[in-house]
Amino acid sequence: MEPVSILRSRLESLLLVADEATSPADFARVLETSETQVAEVLVEIATEFSDRGMGFELRERGGLWRLYTRRENSATVEAKILDGTQQRLSRAALETLAVVAYRQPVTRSQVAGVRGVNCDGVMRTLTLRGLIAEVGVTGDVGGAHLYATTDLFLEQLGIDSLEALPNLAPLLPDVDSIDAADQTD
Structure with a gap:
């Protein structure tokens, strides 16, 4: 030794x-x-x-x-990082990220159901930035991809776990009700 x-x-x-x-x-x-x-x-x-x-x-x-x-x-580190060298997330990206964070694991269609708009491009951007990742597929026929936030997401927020997020989940519609609405359309 x-x-x-x-x-x-x-x-x-x-x-x-x-x-x-x-x-x-x-x-x-x-x-x-x-x-x-x-x-x-x-x-x-x-x-x-x-x-x-x-x-x-x-x-x-x-x-x-x-x-x-x-x-x-x-605040000081963020100011340096965002000082013209990195682009901030758009409002659409922040909304999408919030839905994924609070309702994970979720599919793209579930996120789109909550937001009311197609989110494919935003989901790709968040995946490329390493803030969300594919974590599996649903058990349905054809299995949709499931997404969840990453450790980088937690690091960027400066939190250790998702339990540290503010309690906003009750304000979001239940994912099961979104799936039911999709099936009745």
């Missing part, structure tokens, strides 16, 4: 280059050390970053670890 300071240095380097949240087991495999030791160092790093009020933080979600910008700095 190598000294903790060397392990920590190497682990911090891996955290900086990781493009997705990573498990202690994956870090341990790369670092050729124990998962327990990696987990301990991850907690140590996260605690130190938090105590020092660093501009970034190390968060654990679902057993996976990743560096993030500090939540308190989100």
